Amino acid sequence: MTATTTRTRRSRADRPAPDWELVYKRNYIERMKRDRPPLDVRDELPELIARGYEDIPEEDIVRLYWWALAHDKPKMGTFMVRVKVAGGLVTADQVRALARIARTYGRDEAELTTRQGIQLHWVELAQLPAVMADIEAAGLTTNGGEGDTVRNITGCPVTGLTHDEAFDVTPVIREVAEHFYGNAEFSNLPRKHKYTISACTAQCNAPEISDVALIAVEQGGREGFTLRIGGGMTNTPRISRDIGVFIPRADVIEVLEAVTNAWQRDLRYRISRAKARIKFMMDDYGPEGMRAKIEETLGRPLEDGAAPEPKVDADHLGVHEQGQPGLVYVGVPVPSGRVTGTKLEVLADLAESYGGDVRLTRQQNFILGNVPASRVDEVKAVLRDIGFDLDRGRAFGRSLACTSHRFCNYSVAETKGKLEEMLDELTAHYGAEEIGDLAVHVDGCPHACAQHWVGEIGLQGTTTRVEGSDERVEAYDLTVGGGLGTRSAIGRRLLRRVPTTEINGVMDRLVGSWLDERNRRGDIDFTLGDFCNARTDEHLIAIANNAEVTAARPDTSVAVRVPGPLLSLVGGEDRVEVQAATVGEAVEAVADRFPEFRATVLPGGTVDRAFLVAIGDEDVRGLEGMATPVQPGTDILIIAALSGG
Template structure:
């Protein structure tokens, strides 16, 4: 460990009582050994050789290193990969979207999905095609570098940065500057685990800074633009909300500040020895923001400017529908892409449309897309054309506010359906309740990794397994409640466990019916579920209590 060790947070014991050595770290953590033997970022030079090698003859260590270049095994592991294209702030030009669509159509069986980090993912990629694909991406200013692996992942932002009249200031130049500095920077390609940043000045904080390793929230101090900083957020198997670091960082200091933060975390070998505890959130949890701030200041050699308060979000939005831009006479239009799937052919058609009638395309955290720069006279034409392409605007808003991870059939971690299950569930609720569920956010994951952010949905659902009456394993789901983002930011908790897949729609229907019948004026699902204990909510979901007769229903 380099540098003085921060004091433990009161009431928390250090995981390691003595400094570790790199030798011990690499013995305990095989991924650290693999990275030491060959830095994954350097594998780019070997791609032609790997592409010419039979898949089964490629060492498994090199398969792991491919993650640093955005390539993950598809399921089953028979030689095809998911490729993730890294898109800073979710912004692509029509030309860039067209080339992604072309890659999908030529090499990825026309597959495509929008991720919750504003990336595009393509499946069915074969290694023999990767050099040609990377050439196409590079020619159009696109990259997969660091889209996976122990590295800085895609930097997310408000998808309407630079367009929305309510934003405090335009953060696009700062997202771009950070991407240009860090994305291909070998010096920061070996972190203890993946690391996630988000940066925006959206008044709604639609980019969810509270669940990021580092959330940079636009604010003003003494008339100067800059950022409040949240640290230590994250989901997966140990979810926690980020905490204020208590500092103000002006734009011109962002790179130095973030370099120091990465170096403080990366140099502490405690967070490399145990891969399950290697995320930055565990360091923040152990020591607290003040100790982390102190170490960053020591690394910088100067104090950071203090900031007492982090701006609160004004509400919640998915930026869907038709909205005037601050550029006079222009509009942006947010289209639901339910459930986050977009084919290569659709990408190319959207690119053609935007090239004629718009400016660029933005991908959102909720797996939707936004067409920008549309003239007033062209709005109806664009809306009609997008509907013909499969993205109608006149659908129930629940489709734009609900998300699902990749899941089956592609993800090796998933134990059940996600996107097909979300579609079935939403369609069932629409038939039962219609537009009454318009504001509901359903987040569905196929495993605990929480790519679909089930911990913070109005109704969070996580895939698992159960046993039937014969003792055989069947797909099932846990249902989590009381999670949320923004002003009601909170981590949900499981209320119904191991619900058989065939019964999930009934459980959720009864729960939603209970909420719609008994909610107070303007009451959110999260606030409503907080008014009722687990036993009441479970009884409703299981059908043991009617919505109007559950104990405390009118409390």
């Protein structure tokens, strides 16, 4: 009898660290950053403009990301420009400047982001130097809005206004932003890196899904922070973990440097971009090991501490008293985050009229701060006149949608318009008040910029074939049961490839069944997440499809997921199902069906350097390469070497 052995893969923390030679051999983007530092591309803009858009090398298009400049879809010469707004706090003058910039360069369109920033589209190549100069003249920046940098620093949008926060962290956010934004030492990171800093008792800033989260506390009569690390979205989402330390307020920048350096100096996290985020370091080391690495980098031990749990849930929508007598803040839902320069101009004038400010939220809304209580009715009337009706419904302010396939090259399905369409129908059917606590997150691709994994209902765009034909239509994978705050959870995938013509009905049946159960219980706090978590997948699928409960059928195929920019090579099919026993067999099967895919992704029979092949977040080069075995139901991902928002 022949003995069988089981291979146990070691954590990367236990493996010998690679050297830079191996990093440069395996990672094309690291070679590019070494040879042509991306921040230098700004000085090269006049030359690129003189060449013309069509003659700019793809490598230079990638380098522009470090200045938050990304080409719009289709690639016709216009750009998205993303503005960083530390903590989401902008003055009336800055809002007015953004309004003028949107009108001048962005066809009067703009969108609020899930990182409390704002971004434009339609900006022409020749306008990039001017738009960047105008943004900087307003005291804002695009530096590091994309690329391997410290991204926009987020926080609770009403910090400094509430009764119950430990202390006002606004000065800390500003200090951290001033130190890290544009800092060359932190602009060549393994991947993007996201900080959030807050004293909000509801933890509305989503520390659970941030790379690094500072949560304000008082300990021993001192102001400071606890530290969570390792949250993130994309294909394999993670909830961040508390590493058990207390950081005095004065030590914040020093400790953030140590956290970031412990990660960026460990070359294990530069070998493959599929495994480069700090969440994978947390996977490998765990909270205790992560703390030890940070302390080693810092050169001293950290004090013990414990991150508090959120006490309540809050979205800051509506009118709320501030800690300052006679003042309120007004949280305004912005459906899908869409605004215009014209509307921003009105908001600037309104805020200036009472000496207030504007605060952008991670839910793609805005808050008017420091509003005199005596002027609330007037403020609400002005907002209503420009299309921001506080009575439209909280679900419009709690739900998120990514940029969508109108502009994003990776998105394969409509998001913003689809979200508003679904919410309008649900509101008409059940009433704005009834669905007010609903949070629907809609993404156009697996990058999860709208965080579909933590929506009570999450939709991820895909495509499907019309039955009986070769026509492909937009569709959605559906997850349920996600949440943040006191109900923090990663959602579970329930349905795949629901056609866009059917998804509204699926949503209506799920929401209707939840509301029926909530009313039967007489429990207003019974959420859709509670409803889904109390039922099996088979039961929920039956509700969604208006069918009898049946046992799940086994999936015997594997799927190769193709990113948006390559869809033209595979007939628009973003998820190609094949029968295969290994990764190589699966990718070859796709290449056999689509010769243009082979020529682009597998030239000469090997994967082109511009792409990675992964299972989940595992680069197959770290497994058994293209010989890696796959089981039925596996998703194999083709990933562009630099992708994601």
